[in-house]
Amino acid sequence: MFDIFSPIQVKNVYFTNRIVMAPMVRFGLPSENGVMGEKLLQDYLVRADKGIGLMISQTLGVSTERETAGGAGAYSDQHIGYLSKIAKACHTNGTRFFAQLGLPGFGFYDDRSDDVNKLTKQDLIKIRDWFIRGAEICLKAGLDGIELHGAHTFFLNMMASSYSNKREDAYGGDLTGRLTLAREITEAIKSFSGDDFILSYRMGWGGDLDIDVQTAQALEHMGIDMLHVSTGIPKDRKLQLPAGFEYNDVVYTGCHVNKHVSIPVIAVNGIQTLSRGNELIENGGCDFVAYGKPFFADSDFIKHSAKNSDYKPCFECRECKWFTDGEKCPAQIIAKAHAN
Template identity: 35%
Template sequence: MASVIDKPILINGKEVKNRILMPPLVCFNWADDDGFETVDRQRHYGLRAQGGTGLIVVEAAAVSKEGRLAASQLGIWKDEHIPQFAKIAQECHKHGAKVVVQLVHAGMKSVGDKVFVPSPIKTEENSKEYTPMTLEDIQKLKEDFINAAIRAQKAGLDGVEVHGAHSYLLNQFTSPLINKRDDLYGGTMENRFRLPLEIVQEIRKACGQDFIISYRFGVNDPTFAEDKHLAQQLEKLGVNILNVSNGIGIKNLEVPQDFPFSFITYMGVELRKAVNIPVACVFGIREPKEAEYLLEKDLIDMVAVGRALLADPNWTNKAIKGEAINLCYHCKPRCKYSVDGHTCPWFKTLNF
């Protein structure tokens, strides 16, 4: 009997060979201060493609140096960065995977002493200088996202994922908890959503109709009703898949007691009902039986398997064949890849 995981899906007319998505997982301390890899990402992502994963989202790449979420983060803010992504694209395609790169500006979570924010932030004893963005700054930010997407296309990637979750800059703009602007980019729901929608619209215009645009969607900012509206507007303007994760808002949607996964996973399942494009859910899905449950019950279109794919690059092929996987240890206090992936208990098995 064929595995429900091993069922193709169309994303913007491109066939993804199965329902497993590798979400963007930053490998900290694997890049230098100028955004260039110091550990081979062609090998890192190629192993997961060779292991059967259908869609790979390359870890967050900064669209500008001042927008980095870490000093050791990959960059895509200049043309010199294109070759490192071209190697990833070539290797993943060789093994039949589709591959996109996540684009991010961290906003108030950026490294450095001076960081951009949507509006003034009151802080106490904080060494960072928060700089509210002018309209000129916003225009520059849009150009940074668009130019980064063009670079991804030149590299041969299938598309990009715009990061609108995890309290980073676009999430800060959509959230009334952070965005206190009183111009066309703040205040009303429509104004708070304007920036990510303009970015998506301009990427579609610049990169054409065949380019995949994913959106990393931060749920509950501040209500699920607003989430649905933003998701529908993103779909109208060219987003092809929603990769749903956490946002800034509070937990105000009750999860049924019989739902066996996390609140974040549940929000992906619920948001799927509001749109007509594929939706992926995420968070703590480590074993094939968990992905199979979500797919067999038609709760979601794709399952994002994160740390489990770090522990076992062959997770997808093993899941399809019913073979035992290398089970992620769920290391505490945090995943070893948040410090240096070489310290992951499973890394020594990779012949990296």
């Protein structure tokens, strides 16, 4: 039986455990010309020696035309330096590092909901090439992989969803059509990346579990190496969870998808303690467990959990301070006071 500290290998990439630091934007920690500012960089580097199996960056933009929140990017060789610094620090400590690549600015729940339908084929080819270039930059920087952001209504999510993609050309229509762009990106990246570089996909849920399974299987079939299952379109999907399943709809979706694919699946969302994540792994629910706010609240989340696996550093504030200024996170303030 595996537990959360059991190693796992995906292609040629060895992970010392199944604990993932989820991609999280650090608002208020800026970047310049797509290069992480010193404070933001430090926020990653201080977590590089903390025993994390896989660290995934916040969404990095693939173009100057559409910047991500936080402004960090992977669209120029100038970005190799900061990415390689994080990768090297992670590797020294046995942690793997992926960059999450995404394209923002296509809000499904705002007045730009129709944007994916207005793009020409030439526009899509340009966007496809941005993602491919982003992966090349990450490979050159020595990262262990990338994660294509296809959840949270980001661009690839909108392309994949029947709610948002109403295109009538080869990039729309049925699921196969709606995933055409993802397939073209995947095939191009796999043509140069080899077995030491993982191509993960953060998949946003769809209207029901059947479409989730079909999407996951299509992604596996096109060559995606790992899946990370999160929310998508529609936003507030509610499932009737089986009695005794003590996690939320997002985690359930990840575990359900995991039963229908053979590639590893990362489950995420509201899993606040190591013991809760461990239970998922021990029961075969998923292969990796991603934590967000626990790592915001305490960069030593794993070390402190080793003494007490129910350790829960995040206070679950009504509004997480990291959306405005992480230095106001109460858990951080208390930790600093104890350290002084």
